[in-house]
Amino acid sequence: MTIASLLEALYATPLAAEIRENEFAFPTIETVHVLAITLVVGSIAVLDLRLLGWASRDRPVSRLSADVLPVTWTAFACALLSGALLFASNAPKYLDNPYFRAKLALLALVGLNMLAYQFVVSRDLPAWDAGGATPRAARLAAGLSLVFWTGVVTCGRWVGFTMLAGY
Amino acid sequence: MPASIEHSLTTTSAWLADTALSHTLQNVEWLVPAIQTVHILAVAVVMSCVLMLSLGVFGLHGREQPLARTVARFAPGIGGGLPVLLVTGVLMITAEPDRALPNPAFQLKMALLLAAAAVTWTYVRGLARTPVPSPARRPAIAVRLAAGTALGLWVAVLVAGRWIAYTLSR
Numbered sequence: 473m474t475i476a477s478l479l480e481a482l483y484a485t486p487l488a489a490e491i492r493e494n495e496f497a498f499p500t501i502e503t504v505h506v507l508a509i510t511l512v513v514g515s516i517a518v519l520d521l522r523l524l525g526w527a528s529r530d531r532p533v534s535r536l537s538a539d540v541l542p543v544t545w546t547a548f549a550c551a552l553l554s555g556a557l558l559f560a561s562n563a564p565k566y567l568d569n570p571y572f573r574a575k576l577a578l579l580a581l582v583g584l585n586m587l588a589y590q591f592v593v594s595r596d597l598p599a600w601d602a603g604g605a606t607p608r609a610a611r612l613a614a615g616l617s618l619v620f621w622t623g624v625v626t627c628g629r630w631v632g633f634t635m636l637a638g639y
Numbered sequence: 640m641p642a643s644i645e646h647s648l649t650t651t652s653a654w655l656a657d658t659a660l661s662h663t664l665q666n667v668e669w670l671v672p673a674i675q676t677v678h679i680l681a682v683a684v685v686m687s688c689v690l691m692l693s694l695g696v697f698g699l700h701g702r703e704q705p706l707a708r709t710v711a712r713f714a715p716g717i718g719g720g721l722p723v724l725l726v727t728g729v730l731m732i733t734a735e736p737d738r739a740l741p742n743p744a745f746q747l748k749m750a751l752l753l754a755a756a757a758v759t760w761t762y763v764r765g766l767a768r769t770p771v772p773s774p775a776r777r778p779a780i781a782v783r784l785a786a787g788t789a790l791g792l793w794v795a796v797l798v799a800g801r802w803i804a805y806t807l808s809r
Contacts, residue, residue: 503801507686507794510679514687514716528712531704539700543690625683626676633672
């Protein structure tokens with residue numbers, strides 16, 4: 473089965489048809505998606521700004537992570553689910569959209585950056601957790617996170633604008 | 640809506656759509672989505688700070704520190720994000736006045752925005768004037784209610800905002 477026929481099969485499912493054709497389904501799911509992504513981006517930015525040393529220097533990185541990451545992950549799960557439903561409504565058209573492809577690529581970069589932070593950069597977290605300057609690698613990861621997420625939001629907005637579903 | 644207000648909205652809309660700024664915003668294809676993107680990024684800041692502040696007031700994070708620290712961390716994001724939202728919002732209205740001003744979703748959004756800002760400002764100011772005495776004590780029930788109400792109102796502002804695209808009156 474090719475990807476194209478898979479996407480066509482997805483397009484033909486009753487769920488996809490319902491999201492396309494029900495007047496309220498698409499805007500409702502889209503609203504959940506926007507709310508979720510704003511909470512993902514805003515909450516992760518709190519941590520990024522701490523790692524850059526620009527804000528929240530009065531709170532250890534580990535404590536601030538415990539404060540915001542539950543929000544980030546919950547919102548991310550909602551964004552992923554609502555995004556999958558929006559994608560399913562018209563899969564072939566979305567995958568054909570260059571901004572949608574760019575958004576997926578940026579999300580992959582976000583994931584790689586997070587893994588690099590989690591498993592490499594933050595290994596010596598106890599040494600700089602409570603205060604003082606964060607290492608250059610941590611600041612780089614935080615800066616990249618802000619840039620990639622800004623890119624995700626930008627591409628997402630352009631997907632809406634070029635698909636003309638509702639902008 | 641009274642006919643006189645309706646009429647002045649239409650007149651304002653027509654005048655705004657004919658300004659040089661509006662023409663530029665209409666003619667440069669990428670300007671409107673770029674402004675919308677900045678608007679959404681500012682929404683991300685405000686919404687996340689509102690949520691973190693409310694969760695802090697509810698005692699769901701940062702319980703081992705004074706609540707004043709949580710307020711000091713997240714309240715500035717709300718105050719800093721709002722002017723950006725105002726400027727980008729005014730630019731979007733200028734680009735397409737007919738899309739916003741007569742639109743019931745936009746009008747509802749503005750009413751909700753005033754309520755959300757008023758409730759948030761009142762309870763954050765109250766917390767600054769009479770801080771919660773120790774991290775072990777929870778804020779008064781009225782403060783927790785206000786934080787929950789503010790959160791609900793801000794979510795409603797976002798929902799009404801997204802719906803502007805789907806309730807075009809033209």
